[in-house]
Amino acid sequence: MKTLKVALLGCGNVGAQVARILLEDADTLAARTGARLELVGIAVRNVDSPRDVELPRELFTTDASTLVAGADLVIELMGGIEPARGLILEAIRHGACVVTGNKALLAQDGPTLYEEADKAGVQLSYEAAVAGAIPILRPIRDSLSGDRITRVLGIVNGTTNFILDQMDSTGAQFADALAEAQRLGYAEADPTADVEGHDAAAKAAILAALSFHTRFSLADVHCEGITKVSAADIAAAKDAGFVIKLLAIAEKLTDDDGAEGVSVRVHPTLLPREHPLAAVRGAFNAVFVEAENAGELMFYGQGAGGTPTASAVLGDLVSAARRVVLGGPGRTETTTGHVPALPISASRTSYHVGLSVADQPGVLARIAQVFSDNGVSIELFRQSMNTDDVTAELRIVTHRASEASLAATVESVSQLDVVKDVTSVLRVEGV
Ligand SMILES: NC(=O)c1ccc[n+]([C@@H]2O[C@H](COP(=O)([O-])OP(=O)(O)OC[C@H]3O[C@@H](n4cnc5c(N)ncnc54)[C@H](O)[C@@H]3O)[C@@H](O)[C@H]2O)c1
Ligand SMILES: N[C@@H](CCO)C(=O)O
Ligand code: NA
Numbered sequence: 001m002k003t004l005k006v007a008l009l010g011c012g013n014v015g016a017q018v019a020r021i022l023l024e025d026a027d028t029l030a031a032r033t034g035a036r037l038e039l040v041g042i043a044v045r046n047v048d049s050p051r052d053v054e055l056p057r058e059l060f061t062t063d064a065s066t067l068v069a070g071a072d073l074v075i076e077l078m079g080g081i082e083p084a085r086g087l088i089l090e091a092i093r094h095g096a097c098v099v100t101g102n103k104a105l106l107a108q109d110g111p112t113l114y115e116e117a118d119k120a121g122v123q124l125s126y127e128a129a130v131a132g133a134i135p136i137l138r139p140i141r142d143s144l145s146g147d148r149i150t151r152v153l154g155i156v157n158g159t160t161n162f163i164l165d166q167m168d169s170t171g172a173q174f175a176d177a178l179a180e181a182q183r184l185g186y187a188e189a190d191p192t193a194d195v196e197g198h199d200a201a202a203k204a205a206i207l208a209a210l211s212f213h214t215r216f217s218l219a220d221v222h223c224e225g226i227t228k229v230s231a232a233d234i235a236a237a238k239d240a241g242f243v244i245k246l247l248a249i250a251e252k253l254t255d256d257d258g259a260e261g262v263s264v265r266v267h268p269t270l271l272p273r274e275h276p277l278a279a280v281r282g283a284f285n286a287v288f289v290e291a292e293n294a295g296e297l298m299f300y301g302q303g304a305g306g307t308p309t310a311s312a313v314l315g316d317l318v319s320a321a322r323r324v325v326l327g328g329p330g331r332t333e334t335t336t337g338h339v340p341a342l343p344i345s346a347s348r349t350s351y352h353v354g355l356s357v358a359d360q361p362g363v364l365a366r367i368a369q370v371f372s373d374n375g376v377s378i379e380l381f382r383q384s385m386n387t388d389d390v391t392a393e394l395r396i397v398t399h400r401a402s403e404a405s406l407a408a409t410v411e412s413v414s415q416l417d418v419v420k421d422v423t424s425v426l427r428v429e430g431v
Pocket of ligand 1: 009010011012013014015043044045046064076077078079080082083101102103104128129132303304305306309
């Protein structure tokens with residue numbers, strides 16, 4: 001049986017588990033692959049650092065470049081842009097297939113890597129980069145390649161889903177839910193990448209590119225995090241039958257002239273509590289895909305964690321190794337879609353608008369008139385009296401409207417003398 005040399009770059013949460021599985025399951029992996037996958041070395045910064053998994057000391061090296069040069073298959077799990085990017089390019093250029101989980105690198109400079117992999121005829125796989133263990137990229141790229149995807153809605157960041165779920169189930173404020181997420185080890189000491197939506201935005205760019213056969217990068221993604229979501233927003237949403245989730249959305253839109261474009265965005269979103277994504281609790285991830293022929297599909301599971309994420313890495317490794325054993329061209333994405341990324345002003349969603357208003361005759365009519373003047377149709381309307389007996393809280397859910405019309409509506413409504421405050425403006429999906 002043929003032996004393929006595997007180089008592992010990085011031995012942190014995910015890398016250590018990948019090394020363990022490669023050693024423990026060597027016979028099974030050989031049977032599935034048709035070649036022995038020999039772990040020839042693990043590149044780390046410090047050979048003597050303590051690790052989660054006990055691994056033979058002779059495997060460790062600080063010379064990543066030499067390790068890459070002698071490998072048939074390279075697994076990059078260092079994270080960050082450099083040296084990961086340079087090492088992946090070195091690997092590709094000498095003909096090795098590469099597996100990575102590095103969404104930050106792919107969202108920033110994926111096109112360079114994909115082009116180099118194409119030129120070299122090697123496979124570059126990255127199932128771990130989006131929603132960890134959940135098989136979602138290969139289903140989109142392979143299983144759905146005979147269909148046309150119209151929309152993808154993903155809960156692709158476990159930390160923010162945990163925080164929003166805590167707020168929803170306990171009434172906690174954002175800061176307290178974040179502290180709990182940090183205490184339990186979901187959120188990092190510096191939670192910026194998660195709570196500001198940057199991690200989800202990188203994953204949105206990758207999902208959009210595969211779904212719409214066009215290269216998108218982070219710059220194409222409109223991104224809003226969850227730091228401004230208040231306990232009051234959650235309570236109002238709950239009251240109206242919604243849950244707030246941070247969604248990564250990629251959808252194809254056609255304008256009035258028939259021109260197609262893709263809206264790629266990440267923002268807190270209201271979902272009806274009966275929507276399948278509303279049932280995704282805690283730190284779990286899920287991706288909801290709508291395709292012309294398949295209809296609605298949902299992929300659910302663990303979006304992070306060393307061992308679950310290692311499962312996705314090993315799946316990619318076996319796939320790449322089979323290709324090396326059997327021959328044939330690298331399995332890459334097609335990029336023949338050529339649909340432009342649309343600005344957020346072109347997106348169309350439903351909105352939830354919260355208003356504090358004076359409780360007097362004619363108020364509802366004047367507010368409804370402003371919505372109507374801007375071409376924004378109202379789907380749902382609720383009013384509750386405040387204890388002061390002179391103001392009321394209005395919650396309005398609109399039909400789909402353009403971001404621009406909604407912004408104009410909110411601006412005009414806020415100018416009405418009877419409107420004390422616009423308490424919230426949140427996007428709604430799934431209605
Ligand atoms: N942890 C997860 O749950 C998860 C899920 C999906 C994807 N990912 C992605 O997988 C990758 C790895 O994540 P992780 O959680 O294992 O990270 P980690 O920080 O735990 O591990 C990174 C490892 O790479 C090593 N490293 C970093 N720079 C290096 C360098 N210059 N030379 C040699 N070694 C270097 C570090 O010493 C460490 O051992 C990242 O790209 C991450 O985004 C992680
Ligand atoms: N920080 C990410 C981990 C995997 O990308 C999350 O919370 O889901
Ligand atoms: Na995945």
